[in-house]
Amino acid sequence: MTRRAVIRGTGRYLPERIVENAWFESFIDTSDEWIRARTGIERRHFAADGETTSAMAIKAAAAALDSAGMQPDDIDAVIVATSTPDLTFPSVATMVQAGLGMTRGFCYDMQAVCAGFVFGLANGDALIRSGQAERVLVIGAETFSRIMDWTDRGTCVLFGDGAGAVVLEAAEGDRGILASDLNSDGSFRDILYVDGGVATTGTAGKLRMQGNVLFRHAVEKLAQTAHRVIEKAGMTTDQVDWLVPHQANARIIAATAQRMNLPMERVVLTVADHGNTSAASIPLALSLANDEGRFKPGDIIVTEAIGGGLSWGSVILRW
Template identity: 70%
Template structure:
């Protein structure tokens, strides 16, 4: 027998403000058709004035806890993946901890941009299987609307705000691929590509900065690296592409999602797609898509799910889990 990290609940939250592609037509040389053709995005949500990343994260966390039949006091670890923390410090995770009434656990942020939730899941899994945590609340939350250059049509139309969360719990397992829980993880980064996707500011530069991206180069790396990391994670789990019930990818661009699925040999009918409604919500996109996939009735108990993501760094990775 061994210990596995089992999914007990999922949840998500989207800000009230919905921004259709047509809203950009008044200020940018773009159209709804242009945005949809190049990204698949039709709309996204933007946080309200004064609404912070921890606000979004708290709403998603409470939704996931409700789904798990738990409350904040049942959690011993909170990991929040974000690139848009409320403050330089303390971590936004500690603000969520306060908001859900958790006073006996520990909380921290993790930063791997769009791959953040995959990195957070891998860390949560390591804490659980090593016995350092029993119940972990893993959250991805972003307010990317705060770091957009609204004159750059190549980036500002792609991103949105939102949050998703998952409750993981330690459980005994016979250690075979049919048992529920996280089966394998694969994490990677290569800092030689850090100039492909970045924010041109930060604390030590004394400048908030805005998001900058070399879109064509990111696309080229994304398809190859996402397919590779998903394959590696499946191999670690002793499984193949034919065993996959659902791929839940980072929701950045429909063409990346389609191309990666093709390389994996997984039909689009087995890919959870939400990019049209949310845009790219960075670290929030996978937990958002997982929660929506459960709500839609797509992801069911016992399904084999593969998540994969790539973001600035470049950082990329995948997780294989039995739902």
């Protein structure tokens, strides 16, 4: 039998503050209609003053553990995908470990921007397949509201804050992560980046994006990686029950689904209510769909994402 990483629990956390599109109309040249038409976003959540990435990650992780019926010390490893850590170091993952009261295991962060959770899932799967861990907590958590340029209407309306988490556990059989496909191309750095950092400006910086260029890359690369991961699993698109994509833009999601010949009824969409929560978007969507009972045992699910780097990838799993 094959040893695989099976999702045993999901959890999520969204800050209390809900920001509707109309909020932006008071200080930049935009409108609710403009934002909805171009992105599908209607609202997003912003972290409260003093509310950190690690604080949100801890709450999502605790919910995932509860969903899995596990205790913190049942976990061998914690992986946090984030581009907005509390501090330069230590890692958010170690803060989650302490916040949960874990007294064992190892922890680290992953930085692949919006693709971070897909990379985290692939890493968690590798730890389990290699026997280095039996149970891995994989979290995506972001406070992108802290790196927005509030004068840039092309970016500041897009992003939100939040955290999502899954518990992976080793199991024999055909359930769990079947295959992954990871990619990066650093020559596209200037399409999506933050203009600050420890070794350059000594500041966190602000997000910069070439939206139209990124849109074209996203549709092409997301469809390609989804097809590749399905082929790696020895399957065809018509065997896929659900697509759980990175929630960046409703038009990108619809175009990708069309290239995969998937009807939108088989796509989990949360972008209208969450905005783009970067590495948190896929685990937030997984948790919501799971709580709503959309996934049935044996369902084939594809997740895919693209982010700064550029970095992009996909994971296919049997629920």
